[in-house]
Amino acid sequence: MATHAGGLTATRTVHVQRLVRRFENRTVLDGLDLDVGAGEFVALLGRSGSGKSTLLRALAGLDRDVVGSGTVDVPENSSVVFQDARLLPWQRVLPNVLLGLRGTDAVRRGQAALAEVGLAGRERAWPNELSGGEQQRVALARSLVSEPELLLADEPFGALDALTRIKMHGLLRELCARHRPAVLLVTHDVDEAITLADRVVVLDGGRIAVEVTIDLPAPRSHRQPQFLAYQELLLHALGVDQTEG
């Protein structure tokens, strides 16, 4: 399973080599290579069914029943954000954040994490009393409270409306700037990828087909001409024809 990459490259958090994953003789990942540096934010794009979730689950160690081979080096201390907030409905918000957290100051850390996502004072709420966006913020707090070296997120904002999603982008950038985990964010949203990531990779044919380093100054927006250039490049890589745009 997960082992440390060793002292070879101290700044490399994720190291994936020749990763193969197969479902009923359909090869979804076919010799995939991917490295993620410490504190680097990587967005993973790909067509539906291209194997993004399969890759993420392999990194999270959640695919023990799947046939495959290859090297996966991820830090022991990594956490996952799912598309659904996946809060335990029978626990209030704070115990949900503390799930799996050890140490004497766990409660204080949990409260701090909730405050960070703007939910101070909601510790005693039940998950189903929260809106979808608030639930996802609790999930974010839960994944960051353990100070992970790696954050794996599978379309965490997919179920949210456009406005809430923009707010969550801001929040995620802020949190990542503070805690500096390496991030692998699966998304199908090209704009989301360009807005958030240091580097965008496109999964196609079971491998990383395209890799783009996003070099844009901080408040990234459509008004930047470079933004549109990246957008066109990535949409092209995803096989979307934009001639009518």
Add this chain to the structure above:
Amino acid sequence: MTASVLTRPRTAATIPSRKPRRRLGLGRPIPFGAAVGPVLLLTLWTVGSAVGWLDPRTLSAPWTVVTTAGDLIADGRLQENLTVSARRAGLGLAIGVLIGTVLALVAGLSRWGEAILDGPIQIKRAIPALALIPLLVLWLGIGEQMKVTTIALGVFVPVYIHTHNGLRSIDSRYVELGESLRLRPAEFIRRIVLPGALPGFLLGLRFAVVAAWLSLVVVEQINSTSGIGYMMDLAREYGQTDVIIVGLVLYGLLGLVSDGAVRLVQRKALSWRRTLAD
């Protein structure tokens, strides 16, 4: 023009041809609807006894039953027998619930446990607990041990079935969450498995309570020397219909009260669910 027609009340009242449309469904609920049937029965019983349609040897009059209950309380027989019965049922229930829960956990949390336990329990389920009484009498005699064992045997099956089912229907997404958070097995069981199976367990408990009273009624009428069932059996020999009816009412009350108690626990323990419902 049209407005003035509509506001004139006589217009609507003087159109007999237009029938009000029949609403679907049952209409408005009757206030205290649940009490109507029992009150009617009670009235029939009272009137029947007063007029003399009901022979007191077939069915004692309600006032006789009330005075008999008063007498039984006064000389302490009722409390004494009630205590004995409640202790039996309570002990059998406690043992049965414990066994059912433990077996459900073992079967629900390990493949081997399920392979070994589930078959025999399904077979046991097909045999009514009461059919085992002859065997239990041979093994354990006719004392308290046999009685409590019979009750426990009737109780553990519904607890097992519903708890096991509750365990197995825990959303696999929560299992995945537990894995991704690297919960220890004990933490996983305490935070995810047990709360997830709680609704099933409580449902099983409601069936278990009913099963406990049912078994109690039967075991108390076999060679008992105490308990409500014994009191009723004795009354049968002397033809005391009133005492039998007091016993029946007691059984009914015990069943109602205990079911209400479990439902209260259910509502308290599953309050996280209720926030959705209301």
